[in-house]
Amino acid sequence: ETLTPVIAYEEGRIYNGYRFVYPLIYNGIHCGSVEISFSMKSFITILSQLEASDYYFGIKKSAVEDVLFKENRYRYIDSFFSPNFLFDQEVIPTNTNDEIFTNSSNELTSILDSDTSGGYVVAYKGKQKLVLVNFIQNLAGDPVACFISVSDETVHEKLARDNWQVSAISLIIFIVLVVTAFLLIKEREKLKFLSLTDMLTGLNNRNAILHIMEHELDRAKRYKRALSIMMIDIDNFKQVNDRYGHAEGDEVLRNLAKLMRSALRTSDYASRWGGEEFLVLLTDTSFEAATIASEKFCAEVSSSYLSNFIPVTVSIGVSTYVDVDTIDSLVARADKALYDAKRQGKNRVVGIKKA
Structure with a gap:
């Protein structure tokens, strides 16, 4: 198969006409074609x-x-x-x-x-x-x-x-093809963004972070690189929604996402895992470094004004990749550490180093 534009007359069983077929290539991948007849x-x-x-x-x-x-x-x-x-x-x-x-x-x-x-x-x-x-x-x-x-x-x-x-006709056809191709590519980019982004916070959604984790775990295993995750949960978030309404709850989530983006490195990946829970992937980060970063972020949250009405704190669970880990086991360990942080009084960091 060739991925070059095709312009030719097509003798049809119903209609005779000229067909213009223009392949759409995005990041080296053939994602479709524009056809005009x-x-x-x-x-x-x-x-x-x-x-x-x-x-x-x-x-x-x-x-x-x-x-x-x-x-x-x-x-x-x-x-x-x-x-x-x-x-x-x-x-x-x-x-x-x-x-x-x-x-x-x-x-x-x-x-x-x-x-x-x-x-x-x-x-x-x-x-x-x-x-x-x-x-x-x-x-x-x-x-x-x-x-x-x-x-x-x-x-x-x-x-x-x-x-x-x-x-003149060729120029018009060329312009139509280029504009149509541009609009289709932009629409595809928009759909891709929507499918991988949490629309409330603008962070990666669960599907996106799972895809990233799969790639980063493979990289950590192949090159013996450190990799850690932070599982973050907003303390007493239900009370915010119940007392001040979901609009205030949404504002807290957006403000936490903004703080997360400003606090993290460009090599890290933040995501909304679900509800008031967030997962952060820390690349090339040891357990000790991840714990320090988590404690710093925990303190930053408690000293910030994420709500217009009440102080907001978070609890964080930390886990670090080991050779036997899968995505599920790494997340489960961070989840257990988060549960321990909640049980110990909230507004704190708990880490589990080994599987």
Whole structure:
């Protein structure tokens, strides 16, 4: 498989059209594609609005026979400029210009038989008519259809305008693709942020910290690095909610998260584990260093004004990774240490060093 943009005509069982497929790559991962399709009817409508010419869309009879079942071929009728081409009834020309095609049948047949785009000038009622044939290739590179335009303009005027139109349409399509891709990537980033972030505090949520812990435990085991966690619980938090309401409880949680972000190192990871409980992952941190950091943070909380009404304190349980640890055992040990801190009177730190 290739991850490059694809632009090609697609002969469909129902609608004929151009398809633009643009792959979306995020951090080296193919996360999806942007697809934009233009039916031939829409394409001719746009061209007709840009320029007063007669446009015809013909598809090879062999292509229709290869793609469509017989019962679905009712949408196609014989074209009047070649027995080898059919008209899609969705794109029936208003003007037949049959006299022009009859008078220039040799030139037109020569171009259609060659499968190569081309054009010629033919005299008609005292005017010079320019007939251009532009073959359309499918994804396999086969010329399976064509646009034919009939215009009163001179060759040079026509070619200059065609180049301008193609450039303008290409630029519009490119802008649409880029903007759509940008919006999809931004939306994906937003969804990723929402799925990994606790929306009240802005910290990592439980799923995010578990993913980080899996990576950091593997790193600690492989490189023999120290790793510790702090399990933090707000003391008497239920009383805050019961006495002063959940809005005040939410304010306490947000303020604690702010204090946590300012107190921690950039290499540490803070998360809301659930309710009023938080888990902090301390990378490259021994049991002794984690205990000191926890005691410092515990004192910082008790001396801060996290609530508008009452003093707030926290209890902290500390555990440090050992070779036999899993995420569950490391968290369970910190949880037990936290329970011991609560039982011993709260507003304190208790650590369990070994499994």
